[in-house]
Amino acid sequence: MxxxxxxxxxxxxxxxxxxxxxxxxxxxxxxxxxxxxxxxxxxxxGLKNIILGSKWAPTKGSFGIFPMIISSFLVTFGALIIGAPLGLSCAIYLSEYSGKRLKMILKPALELLAGIPSVVYGFLGVIYIVPLVRDHLGGSGFSLISTSIILAIMILPTIISISFDSIMSVPKTYREGSYAMGATKWQTIYKIVVPSARSGILASFILGMGRAIGETMAVIMIAGNALKIPMSITDPLRTLTGNIALELAYATGDHRLGLFSTGIVLLVIIMALNYIANFGIKRRS
Amino acid sequence: MRINPRFIDSLMKLSLNIQAFFTVGVLVVIVAIILIKGIGNINLEFIFSFPEDMGRHGGIYPTIIGTIMLAILSIIFATPLGVGTAIFLTEYTKESMLTKIIRFGVESLAGIPSILYGLFGFIFFVIKLKMGWSILSGVLTITIMILPTIIRTSEEAIKAVPKNVRIVSFSLGATKWETVTKVVLPSAAPGILTGIMLSIGRVVGETAAVIFTMGSSLRLPTSIMDSGRTMAVHFYILAREGISMEKAYATALILVFSILLINIVAYYIMNRVISKYS
CATH class of the missing domain: 1.20.5 (Single alpha-helices involved in coiled-coils or other helix-helix interfaces)
Structure with a gap:
């Protein structure tokens, strides 16, 4: 050289x-x-007055975001309760039951769900889910349950694709060994495949949580954005992300600083979730 | 009484079938609703004319231009940075503390939700660097946001290039950089392109990070220092403020189908790569 x-x-x-x-x-x-x-x-x-304070009136010196922290977690768990079993089932179906050709169509189709913008999910939530909840469960329809349903649909692609990868990486010999013992297909899945893929499946749930807790535009359209802790699934709520997005455009002075404080809390929660998920994925490989 | 395991087996098979098709059904229904409600309001005039009365009448031309400007400029910034990072991680270092830290940085960036990118872009580019609500602020914010996707897909694509190719190139006397640019990158190009397409899809659908950095002016942007509105932001404002349902559905149709088209092209390229190497 x-x-x-x-x-x-x-x-x-x-x-x-x-x-x-x-x-x-x-x-x-x-x-x-x-x-x-x-x-x-x-x-x-004061840290305590912000994180544990229950009153958000930033122009009057109250910066409590406790109800929003609780609300963010409630919608996230709601989304997980609906989305996790459905997502895991789809992943199992795709990896264990569907034929090769069906897999070639279904997997990209499910991944395309991830490409639909969150504002579109929010809009369809307002048009279809909100009236459904209002008519059958009561309240205004802008509620914990509506938000959880929409978020569940939005986190499905994340849960399906990561669970699928982790189920596919379970060696074929495990399944063959199980069949050789006379186990049925479902027994093999339930007792061998899913437990072997456990850490990847958990990681997919945690990454789904991260996505749900960080989601903004769809949430502010259907959550109702009320400033208190929801007491039932039909109550409206405001999340941490929603608080930032609703007020950032016009906030000044201490009010704006309050939104950045909200951002810090959100950032800490997200980093913790990502850390836990990465730990799960790494341990598997 | 013990239930026959074969009965449970077929019951679970049925249940999994139903759940999988329910999920795919949701996608089909979403796309169908948008298509049916939007198609009637779409024509060339809607695409090429200016909105009137906040979007209640007229078309969405400036928002299409705003979206294209944002996407192209972000890609122009993010591609060299992302591909460069991927080359560094795969070709120029061994696994070390440094690569671990860089990978941690990339993973962390990927996990940050878009509203926090909006918050950061707003305080840093719009306020501190005094760029105001402008296409430039939006582009710089979005560049950081899509960087992890481009780095990861490029890294995967570069890693998939067989080792022999590099050894042959070195043995012919080529330098490392010559090997990378003339041998490795051309082979990895389709994979890198997939990452770029997926990133474009994400930019087109993004709202939270865009609305607080690029603003929402409905005028046709003439320079990168002008504020502008993307299709996604326009759709959000139409829907949230209840300006016009017909225009909202029509905008959603163009928005969703352009993203689906971009993603389908991305998967097509990726599948061709996969079948080539396997």
Whole structure:
């Protein structure tokens, strides 16, 4: 290799290293700027008064986001209760029962569900789910249950595709061993395949949770955005994400800082969920 | 009484069948509703004329232009950064502390919800860097948001190129960079393209990160410092403020079908790659 070529290689390597480090820089900037904006309010008003405070009246000095934290978790668990069994069933069906040709059609079709924008889900929720809930369960229809249903549909692709991959990675010999013992197909799935794929399936649920808790536009369209803890599944609620999206455009001063405090809490919850999910996926492989 | 395991077996098979087809049914119903309710209001005039009275009448031309500008510029920024990162991770280093930290950074970026990208873009680009609500603020925010997708798909594509190819290239006296640009990247190109297409699909459907950085001006943007409105943001405003249901469905139709088309092309490219290597 001549000298000019080796200089060129050096330059290339430096540039590529810089590019690779840029992701870290961006992550750092996102953290720093949300923290810088949001943390002064924690010092001024007090961590406890924000996280455990129940009253959000930012123009009057109350920044309590406790009801929103609870609401975010409620809709997320609601989505998981509906979406997790359905998603896991689909993943099992795809990997164990469907033929090769059907799999070739079903898998991309389910993944295309993920491509439909969240505003469209929100809109269809308002037109079809909200009236259904209002007529059959009562209340305004803008509610915990409506939001959970829409979020459940939205997290299905995540749950299906990750559970599917983890079920597919269970060695074929496990299944054959089970059949050789005289087990039926369902017994094999229930006692051998699903337990073997356990950590990947759990990771898919946690990533689904992460997606549900971070979802914004669909949620503000159907949740009703009321500022209290919902006491029944037909009560309206406001999530952490919804709080930011509803008020960011016009908030100023301490009010705006309050939205960044909301952002910090959301960021901490999301990072914790991602960490747990990654841990699950890594342990499997 | 003990229930016959064969009976349970066929019962579970039936139940799984029903659930799988229910889920696919949901997708079909969503697409069908949008198609049926929207198709009647779509014509060339809707696509190529300006909205009047906040979108109550007229078309969506400026929002199509806004969407295209946002998508193309974000891809122009994110592709070199993302592919460069992938090349660095796969070709220029061994697994080390550094690659672990970079991968952690990429994973973390991928997990951040779009509203937090909106919050960050708003405070950093719009306010601190004084770019205001502009296409540029939107593009820079979205670039960071789609970067993890491009890095991951490019990395997978580059890893799928057989090792022999590189060894042959080195043995012919090629440098590392020559090997990467002339041998590895051409083979990995379809896989990288899939990542780019999927990212475009995500940008077209994005609302939360766009509305607080790019704004929602309905005028035709003439420079990257102008505010603009994408189709997704326009649809959100039409639907949320109840401006016009007909126009909302028509906009949704164009929005959803352009995303489906982009994603179908992406899967088509990916499948061709998979069948080539297996």
């Amino acid at each position: 001549n000298e000019r070529a080796s200089i060129k290689e050096g330059v290339v390597k430096t540039v590529l290293t810089t590019f690779a480090l840029s992701s870290l820089l961006f992550l750092f900037l996102i953290f720093i700027f949300i923290l810088i904006e949001g943390s002064p309010l924690f010092l001024k008003v």
